[in-house]
Amino acid sequence: MLNKLDKAVLQLDRALQTLVPKAAKADRPSPAHPLPEAEFSASERRHAVGLMRINHTGEVCAQALYAGQATTAKLATVRAEMEHAADEEIDHLVWCEERLYELGSRPSILNPFFYGASFCIGAGAGLISDKLSLGFVAATEDQVCLHLDKHMAALPAQDQRSRAVLSQMHIDEAKHKQMALDSGGYEFPKPVMQVMTLVSKVMTQSTYRI
Ligand SMILES: [Fe+2]
Numbered sequence: 767m768l769n770k771l772d773k774a775v776l777q778l779d780r781a782l783q784t785l786v787p788k789a790a791k792a793d794r795p796s797p798a799h800p801l802p803e804a805e806f807s808a809s810e811r812r813h814a815v816g817l818m819r820i821n822h823t824g825e826v827c828a829q830a831l832y833a834g835q836a837t838t839a840k841l842a843t844v845r846a847e848m849e850h851a852a853d854e855e856i857d858h859l860v861w862c863e864e865r866l867y868e869l870g871s872r873p874s875i876l877n878p879f880f881y882g883a884s885f886c887i888g889a890g891a892g893l894i895s896d897k898l899s900l901g902f903v904a905a906t907e908d909q910v911c912l913h914l915d916k917h918m919a920a921l922p923a924q925d926q927r928s929r930a931v932l933s934q935m936h937i938d939e940a941k942h943k944q945m946a947l948d949s950g951g952y953e954f955p956k957p958v959m960q961v962m963t964l965v966s967k968v969m970t971q972s973t974y975r976i
C-alpha cells in the first residue's frame with residue numbers, strides 16, 4: 767500500500783514526464799517511422815504544426831485526466847483500467863511530440879495550464895463516482911475521435927507521417943471509449959456533450975497558435 771507521500775511523488779513524476787520535452791518514452795514505435803517525409807509550403811507546414819500541436823495538447827489533457835481519476839477512483843479495477851489507458855496515451859503523446867519536432871516546431875506553451883485543469887476535472891469526476899468518471903472518459907474519447915477525423919481530412923494531402931500517427935491514435939481512442947462504457951460508464955446526454963465541445967474549442971483555438 768503506497769502512502770500519501772509516495773503517491774504524490776508518483777503524480778509529480780507523471781506530470782513532469784508529460785510536460786518536460788522528450789522526457790516520456792513510447793512503448794510502440796511511431797507509425798510515422800516507415801513513411802517518407804513530405805515537402806511543404808510555408809503555410810502548409812504552419813497548418814500541419816497547428817493541428818499536431820492541438821493533438822499533442824489533447825494527449826497532455828488525457829494524461830492529466832487519467833492521472834486525476836486514478837487518484838480518486840474507488841474500485842481497484844477502475845483504477846487499473848485508467849492506468850492502462852494512460853500508458854497507451856503516452857505513446858500518443860510521444861508520437862505527436864516527435865512529429866512536432868520533425869516539422870520544425872514544439873509543443874504548446876499552454877500545456878502546464880491544460881494539465882492542471884484536466885487533472886482537477888478528472889479527480890473531481892472520480893470523487894463523485896466511478897460511473898461518472900468512466901462516462902467522462904467515454905465522452906472525452908468520443909470528442910477526440912471526432913477531432914482526429916477532422917484533422918486527418920484537414921492535414922496537407924502529402925503529410926503521410928502525421929496522418930499515420932493520427933490514424934493509429936483513432937484506433938486506440940475508440941478502444942478506450944468502448945472500455946470505459948463496458949466498465950460501467952454513463953453515456954452522457956447531448957447537452958453535456960455540447961458543453962464539452964465548447965470547452966474543447968478553447969483548447970484547440972489557443973494551442974493551434976501557441
Ligand atoms: Fe490518446
Ligand SMILES: [Fe+2]
Nearest residue numbers: 907938939942
Ligand atoms: Fe485515449
